[in-house]
Amino acid sequence: MTDWFAIAPTLSAAAAVVLLPGLLIGFVLQLRGLWLWAAAGPISVSSIAMSSVVLSLVGLPWNIATVAGFAVVLAAVVWLCARVWFSQSALRITAADDAQSRHEIRLGSRAFGIVTAAVLVIGGAIMFWRVTQSIGDPSNISQTFDNIFHLNAVQFVLDTKDASPLTIGLMNSPSGNLGFYPSGWHALVSLVVLMSGASVAVATTATIAAVAALIWVSGAVLLSRTLWGSGLAVTLVSGAVSAGFAVxxxxxTYYGVLYPMFLGFSLVPVALAVVLGLTRFERDALNLALPTRWLLLLGLIPGIALAHPGALMALLAFCVPIVLAWGWFALRASKSPLKVAGVLALFLAAGFVALLKIRPPKEQATWWHITSLFGATKDFVTSELDQSFIPVVLGVLVLVGVLVALIRHRKTDISVLGMYVVAAGLYVTVASVPVWSLGGARFWLTGVWYQNVPRIEAMTVFATLPLAVLGASWLIERLVGWVRRGSETAAGAGAGNQARRLSIAITAVLAALVLVGVQSSAQLHRVIERSWKSYQFTEKAPLLSIDELALLERLDEHVEPDATxxxxxxxxxxxxxxxxDRWVTMPHVMVDFTPDALVLNGALNQMAPGNEVCDSVEAENAEYVLDFGKREVHGAHHDFPGLTGLSKSPAFELVDQEGKAKLYRIVGCGPQSEGQE
Known part of the structure; x- marks a missing residue:
């Protein structure tokens, strides 16, 4: 843990990147309190993502000053809209006054603000602790296939001074075949590097911690309170539950590794809270004007989409039951059924078009099912996801929440039950239906998430977290109410204050027990253990071994900055x-090779002065070769015959070696070798 204290400046830079732009823009939008803090992260990501596109189009370099300048300009536009056009006053919350409220414990505004801040601090600290456990040393990297791209793409942003999703694909495809790639994650990490001076690896780790501890936890608390109100039990339990899910x-942060989807999914809870407000399904009323709500939602969408389009589709999927529930109640009460029907038709049509357009090619979405229909249904109902253990406490709380929602069947209850059905349908389909069966129905429903079980497992939290909070808070409020009534009866008149203090204390103790229960989950511990193993440098690590890392860390001592x-x-x-920061011929495993790079891959070890290979060496500015042996990530095997047998050829000079990892200088093309003297 001491290593994490050593990167405190980098962690501070990551927190500043994910919060400061959003705090400025949210404040001028008149957000306050939890809404301001929870929305700050998603707003920051959206501002940064939009700036990556705009700065690239107008030809301005990607750096701290230009990104900050864009945020200031955006804040000015938001101020003009909110303050001048919408006449929006500072946010206020009016607590609901209904039958449910009699079971709730509510605090005064000052005490409530302190409690909310404490919940965010404690929940964020626990989430941060879990991240440190799952990664180990902050300089570790995920030893996975996709991380080759993610780490190199950050360096590409730094070198080109361009973080646009329209240009980042040039790293893999200089010809521009990869016309769009969501670059929100890489934009964030690159800013952390620029602000802190940390390495790409450490900046990546710090950004993981900032997104998980700051954006995700506060968003989960906001979503829960939007649905179930700002009672003490809901507030405490939502913080406890937010850091307790394994999926x-x-x-x-270790499967894949799917950093862009991790970022995109972390932004979804706040957007769902805004949608609930637009449909007037929020538990406590806010004084946000309708145009302000729309401005906030539309402002969040670019960040979600440019973090990962799959996150935008997840938002749409879980909005379907909310919008349908709104339409049902609106049609029953509305004097303008055609208008309501038109809104529903427009939403469903837009969602259908998005489902058709926002999806990977079929050949990239071929993950297989993992169990039977019965097995998938059982796993979902018991929360036994990730093919591991049943999280007993969380699983019970979710089922209690389902039962409470079924019995009460209020608007918010119906919406969340609909979200639960969406999560169940997606999970059971992807987990139990063979890839191309049912006429491709599995691909139609889940192809946007690559027909991949872990991705959809992660999405289920948007439904199960609110239900777990509902189940836990309902149990706590009923138990506290029973104790309080007994206390008041025994003490007689004038015992109200004492009973209230007792109720607050019992609520806090029970919420703490929920926290301990969810944190003791064997499922959570198993994911942390798996993650930790996937981040370690070992002699046989799947991506980089200890020796290979050592050689890379001193590479700049031997290789000139402009050499390939x-x-x-x-x-x-x-x-x-x-x-x-030395260019390579293969910055990822999925690249469009130039003709000269293909020549090097196939025949570099056959070079001779004046032959075709030497022409390709000169064209690629290739001056060195890294030989990391035959072990490939994911146990793959690919033939690059030109990169074998280098030690036996006089055309290559061994420059540095660590164990079996070797760096050679290319000296076999005559005049070029003289330039290396």
Whole structure:
């Protein structure tokens, strides 16, 4: 843990990146309290994502000053809209006054603000602690396939001074075949590097911690309170539960590794809270004008979409039951059924078009099912996801929440039950239906998430978290109410204050027990253990071994800044770009090779002065070769015959070696070798 204290400046930079733009813009939008804090992260990501596109289009470089300048301009536009056009006053919350309220414990505004802040601090601290456990040393990297791209893409942003989703794909495809790639994650990490001076690896770790502890936890608390009100039990339990799920956020920070989806999903709870307000399904009334709500929602969408389009589709999927419930109640009460029907038709049509357009090619979405229909249904109902253990406390709380919602069947209850059905339908389909069965129905429903079980497991938290909070808060409020009535009866008149203090104390104790219960989950511990193993540097690590890391860390001592290194990216050698800022011929495993790079891959070891290989060496500015042996990430095997047998050829000079990891200088093309003297 002491290593994490050592990167405090980097963690501070990550917190500043994910909060400061959003705090400024949210404040001028007249958000206050929890709404301001929870929305700050998603607003910051959206501002940064939009600036990546705008700055690139107008030709301005990507740096702290230009990104901050864009945020200030955006804040001015928001101020003009909210203050001048909408006449929006500062946010106020009016607590609901209904039958449910008699079971709730509510505090005065000052005490309530202190409690809310404490919940966010404690929940965030626990989430941060879990992140440190799941990664280990902050300089560790995820030893996974996709991380080759994610680390190198951050360095590409820093080198090109361009974080646009329209240009970041040029790293893999200089010809522009990859026309769009969601770059929100890489934009964030690059700003952390620029602000702190940390390495790409450490900045990545710090950004994981900031998103999980600051954005996710506060968003989960906001969503829960929007649905179930700002009672003490809901507030305390939502903080406790937010850091207790195995499937999110920790699963997304080691599986894949899916950093963009991790970021995008972390933004969804706040957007769902805004949608609930637009449909007037929020438990406590806010004085936000309708145009302000729409401005906030529309402002959040770019960040979610540019973090990962799959996150935008998750938002749409879980909005379907909310909008349908709104339409049902609106049609029953409205004098304008055609208008309501038109809104529903427009929403469903837009969602259908998005479902058709926002999806990967079929050949990239071929993950298989993992169990039977019965098995998938059982796993979902018991919360036994990630093919591991049943999280007993969370599983029971979710089922209690389902029962409470079924019995009460209020508007918010119906909406959340609908979200639960959506989560169940997606999970059971992807977990139990064979890939191309039912006429491709599985692909139609889940293809946007690559027909991939872990991705959809992570999404289920949008339904199960609110239900767990409902179940826990309902149990606590009923138990506290029973104790309070007994106390008042025994003490007689004048015992109201004492009974209230006792109720607050019991609520806090029970919420603490919920926290202990969810944190003791064997499922959560198993995910942390798996994650930790996937982040360690070992002699046989799947991506970078200890020896390979050591060689990369001193690479800049031997390789000139403008030199290109020939690599087999599958072995991890392509990470020379992220670690040493030296360009490589294979910055990811999925690249569009130039004709000259293909020549090097196939025949570099056959070079001779004046032959075709030497022409390709010169064209690629290739001066070095990294040889990390034959071990490839994910146990893959790819033939690059030109990169074998280098030690036996006089055309290559061994420059540095750590264990079996070797750096060679190319000296076999005559005049070029003289330039290296």
């Amino acid at each position: 999110f956020p920790l699963l997304m 290194i020939v690599t087999n990216g599958w072995t991890g050698s392509g990470l020379a770009y992220a670690y040493a």
